[in-house]
Amino acid sequence: MSNAARGHGNTRVDHLVVAGMVTPGAKVLDVGSGDGELLRILAETRNVDGRGIEISREGVNECVAKGLAVIQGDADTDLADYPDDAFDYVILSQTLQATWQPRHVMEHMLRIAPRAIVSFPNFGHWKIRLKLLFGGRMPQTDNLPGTWYDTPNIHFCTVKDFRELCDVVGAEMEKAVALKGSGKPLRIAAPWWFWNLFGEQAVFLLKRRS
């Protein structure tokens, strides 16, 4: 969905992290499928029954031509069509920051499936903090190359912010992984403030609070 999510070029390590959180054979909805790479990895490595929603026509048509069950649609408006518990997992990979109503989207995700996986760029990373503090301008990084006026990303948040949203929407954190700029996980058990400072991206496995 977001250009930032697809702009890296090299292999998406966060995709592998996401795939590692999915039970084999599960029924999965990928919101913001992009070119279908995550769905392909999920099908190949986890044997999932995968479906997708993607906002760009080009992305959708590429996915469908690859044989993926992807539809053109908008996370902000079209999740409402899906019945309760239609899936085992709903995945929002690098798309949360591009939605109009992140809270609304998260609530629908946890309605459609008992578990949700969300990955997003952490705006609390130290480089971003420094850029804003010393540069005095909206930060641009390798992972977030867009200018503030030309980007699909309209709702940036930090790891700390996201944890608060989880509380608000009634999500229980089952697992969380912070990724370095290279996309590799931070291999140390660290307090949240540390991840919020040193994780460039975060991947959360959430469970609907019963």
Added chain:
Amino acid sequence: MVEANLSAKTSAKTDDLSPTRDSDHPRDSLVAQFGADRPLKLDAGIALSPFQIAYKTYGQLNATKSNAVLVCHALTGDQHVASVHPVTKKNGWWETLIGSGRPIDTERYFVICANVVGGCMGSSGPSSTNTQTGKPWGLEFPVITIRDMVRAQAMLLDHLGIDQLFAVVGGSMGGMQVLEWAASYPQRVFSVLPIACSTRHSAQNIAFHEVGRQAVMADPEWRGGRYLIEGANPRRGLAVARMGAHITYLSDAALHRKFGRKFQDRTNPTFSFDADFEVESYLRHQGSSFVERFDANSYLYLTRAMDYFDIAADHDDVLANAFKNSPVRFCVISFTSDWLFPTADSRAIVHALNAAGARVSFAEIKTDKGHDAFLLDEPELFAIVRGFLDAAAKAHGLTNGAGH
């Protein structure tokens, strides 16, 4: 159930009619006959019997009969989908999509295309001979629906010994049949591609059809529908109907690109009602060539069948109920400039399929060619159909070159 034939009068001579009319004896086609033991039970509450289905096949049915693809034709199409048309001598209407090495690869799949019931290319319709009277049915032919067409196709499959289709594909009225297949026979189809269509005909589209029908019926040569018996032909009326309909198949942008305001064979207006403009000349040609290959009463019946189409109405007005827990794989395709079956119609199908928990792919293809785009050279359409079918074939256990 009332036997339709009971309403017909006693037999009459057929001398005034050619015994080799395409409507009874279609050229270059196979014909399946269904006798009194196998009537077609129509939505109108009538059993049509006897009746026949004219069809074409391409490719080879494999040993397990698992590679059959049914192609459903649109309003004025027919079974000649991938081979030269016996009347017009033109290429098959979907040869860009179907054939050896094409997205619907006849080296791999066994393709079946049947003329719809109510049509005029060899399946029973208003121009066929009513065996009880020996005369063409005309308006005594019962009114048929999209579901009736699909029922007849299912009977053809029984006749061919095919339990399950690998895929059903069609655009426009063909797409309606595809959706009806998924709704009525979910166990008999593995995957479906409804293209440029809708689960119900809109008020605007019914209105267009009514204009076309009125044009036919206003032609004195229509003779109350008895023109075949009386040796007449409502050419003018049918041509006007076709001209009007043809406009709806294109788009403002496509018409402008193709014709603009260009004059036909002249540099100045004639200040008359001749076909000064190229677009007028084009439409007149479309109308006059259409009447050479199509029956006016069939046009009435088939447009009516489309008008009555409303899948949700058959399922408590909830579209999703028609596809509840459907095992069928769907690939819905629309075109940006199609104003006859706009993308919103396809999106409604997709929403219902999502609500029903069905497996659906949906792509909208950008083009300025209007509704007709589904019949034209659209590389993105071909890539999507090929990709969807390849994945479905894999899931269905069809290997490459499974033609034998």
